[in-house]
Amino acid sequence: MNTIPKSGINARMPLLPEKASITRVIQETPTVRTYRLVFDDPEMMAAFSFEPGQIGQMSILGAGESTFAISSPPSQKDYIQFSVMKTGVVTTAIHELSAGDRVAVRAPMGRPFPVSAWKGKDIVIAGGGIGMAPLRSLLMHLLDRRGDFGRIQAVYGARTPADLCFAGEREEWERRDDVEFIATVDSGHADWSGRVGVVPGVVESMSPPAANTVAVTCGPPVMIKYTLESLEKLGFAEDQIFTTLERRMKCGVGLCGRCNVGAKYVCTDGPVFSLRDLRALPDEL
Amino acid sequence: MRFIAEDAIPRLLEHLAGGGRTVWAPRVARDSVNTVLFAPWIAGEPVETGAYTHLSAKATLLPPTERLFGFSYLQTAGEERIELEPEEPEENHVLFGARVCDARALAALDALFFPAGGGFNDPGYAGRRSGLTVITLACTTCDSACFCSSFGKGPAETDGSDLILYPVANGFLAEPVTDAGSELVRLDLFQDSPLDKPELAVTDRIETAGLREKFIDLFSDIDLWRQVSEKCLSCGFCAYACPACHCFNIFDEMSGDREGERCRSWDSCMFYSYTLETSGHNPRPEIAHRYRNRIGHKFSYFPANRGEILCTGCGRCIRGCPAGVDIREVIRAVQER
Known part of the structure; x- marks a missing residue:
């Protein structure tokens, strides 16, 4: 690491x-x-x-x-x-x-997504709400090195169209033909012609094959919970799924104590964890 | 062995304090009759070589509140800019009268704040720690809350000390642990003595074997944690009294609206707000969750990360707990589960 x-x-x-x-x-x-x-x-x-x-x-x-x-x-x-x-x-x-x-x-x-280990793989990104922030960085990074990866699919959801961030970037991702990008909202609006539905449902509808694929999700806890279920239903193993955690932090360098989950500190051992790492931690999220 | 007479201790302190050096020693707290705390020694004032200190010696290295840096907003030619002034690290020179339980906690704090192998150094801690001479008073007696015999060599531990003073009739036998200690016992204040080291205290014990894994196995046994923390008020005294607890908060204080300082202060994982998130979510909403974290950090997480138990058996959390929570009973309840 x-x-x-x-x-x-x-x-x-x-x-x-x-x-x-x-x-x-x-x-x-x-x-x-x-x-x-x-x-x-x-x-x-x-x-x-x-x-x-x-x-x-x-x-x-x-x-x-x-x-x-x-x-x-x-x-x-x-x-x-x-x-x-x-x-x-x-x-x-x-x-x-x-x-x-x-x-x-x-x-x-903190520790980043292990992107260099993902070379040659397909990538699925599922973000919700403000949880899209680190995934914006990730998606733009993957597109910067587009040739290094296979198929890239990305879903970004928010409660309503007005709650979707990154309007300019979304437009570009929708336009590009080297990324399958879907923005979705929990409840639509007269002006919204896009997808209506929660992130896990949209991920399932895209039915990414799990073989040689990495999935990354970040968003509200309830969205993460159901997205993990959807990904496992699609056949993703624990070490193919990554997420980033949030905890109250102060020092950011593993000293002040408060962001621990069991023996791990989110600030220095995370914030990125594989689902396998996450499930090895005591249940205290 | 070398010997120093009881009445030569003030002269030893004067020697240690020479050249404006700071000597922390156990002293009766201001406006108090029997509360003994570590505080900078002032010439002519008595030190308490026979008393237990109510709080540990950690304040010598981690003050309850310390300034990290000052900042000011300056206006030059209509443009605003920030000035940052890092705090100049203070230096300590001597910690006199630490107990074995205080001294051995320094190794755990050093591993975090002043790691020998590099990594992040905490300038405040490092400033106070580097060059610090630790003179430890060995314990020939103990009280019912002491349980340091549970760990390593117990009262005979030498880790963290430069010089150990063993109480004997009319004075102390002095055993150097490091070069700094050896240098001190060459002073004229010390004489050769034919005496043997006195018998040291034998304290109560807890069984720590297997605790690291056992804790993880019992993590989800919320009934156990509710039961052992039933009396706990979540006041945080235990963390403040503990020689090894080191969690801190960081906050800004303004003075006027153009300048201020960023400070850190002792904090405790027993406080509700410690992990409270802005959303209102709290991963440890119940006292039982927080007490479980306290036990986990000391006996499972820190050992997993650093190979050491983060408790030295000083018993201060037991003596001072307003609700009568006894960490030994908790550990026994865990071990019996």
Whole structure:
């Protein structure tokens, strides 16, 4: 497995963030905004590298620090992107930010999707709600290396059409003929001509063959639960299925204690786990 | 062996504190009659070489609250920028009067905050730890809450200490463990002595064999965890008193609206809010879940990750628990299941 790359986190002072600035804010849905940012230190920005699935901590100094999946792909060298749902104290403060505002970032952290082990395989991606953020990074990364993989199928679901993020990217994925992409909503709308139905159902309807295929899912717990059931019904084995976990985190480097599930820390042993790894953990999600 | 007389201890402390060095020692807490805590020693003030400290010595390395860095928002030529000021690590020099249970917990904390093989270093911890001399008082007596004989060499453990002082009539026999300890016993304050080391305390014991796997087997036995945590108030005292508990919170404090500091403070997995997520979901909503995590971390998870039990048998969590929860009874209940 991968170890934490040292580039973005100060190994000598792991809790000290790097100064960064917001370059663009995109209103994705009524409650989700995407923030593009750059490190103020150009050398740090140039040296920054990560892999899809890794996470970062964004601070508003004075309000606090929160953990987010990096939603941009590694090939995007101009900025780092976090998509933030407004839910708590820090995310509400982040939603007040606009381009030019100063923040601080610690990234990357955690173990990424083991993409290099997926060469030559077919890939199925199933994302729901804000859980699509790390999968956006992953899907864009797979498309950057399109030749390395077989068939790529992706489903992205939200409650209503207004809750779907990444409008521009969705349009591109729908248009491309080297990825089978379906956006779906739990309940439609007069203007919605797309699919209506929950993510696990759509995954089943695509009936991806399990042989030589890897499935990746991230989203609300109930969606993950039923998607795992659907994938197992389709014949996927535990080590062919990957997901990313979320836990309340503070330090991000395996010291502060709170994100453990059994002996594993989501911040350093995860957030990416295979279903096999996950089932070996005590049931405390 | 070398010997130091009881009345030479103040002079030893003065020597240790020379050159402005900080010496942490057990002292009666301010405004208290019998609460003994580790605190920086002040010349002329007594130290308590015969008392148990109510809290462990970990505050010498991990203060209850510490500043990680300061920050300020500055306006220059109409443009806002941030200034970050990392805290200069403090240095400690001597921990005097630690008990074996305090000293051996340092190895566990070192493995996390100051790993010998590299990895992440915690600058606050590393600053206070590097160059720290640990002078340990061996225990010839114990109380009913002590259970350090359950682990390794028990009261005879030398791990984590530089010098061990064994109480004998009118003073202490001094046994160096490291070079720093050997250097100290060469001082004139110490004399050669024909005395033998005194008999050490024999404490209560718990059986820890097989606990790591047994815990995992019993993880889903929620009735057991509800039963053993029935009295627990979830107050978190046990974590604060523990020499090995080290979980922390991180938070920002503003002073005015242009500057502030990021701090960390002791935290406890016994608190409801410790794992509470913004969505309202809490993976450990019940006291039983949280107490199970406390036991799991000490006797199963940490041993799985680091090969060591994260409990040294100091008994402070037992002496101080306002509800009378006794971790030994919990372990016995687990072992008997």
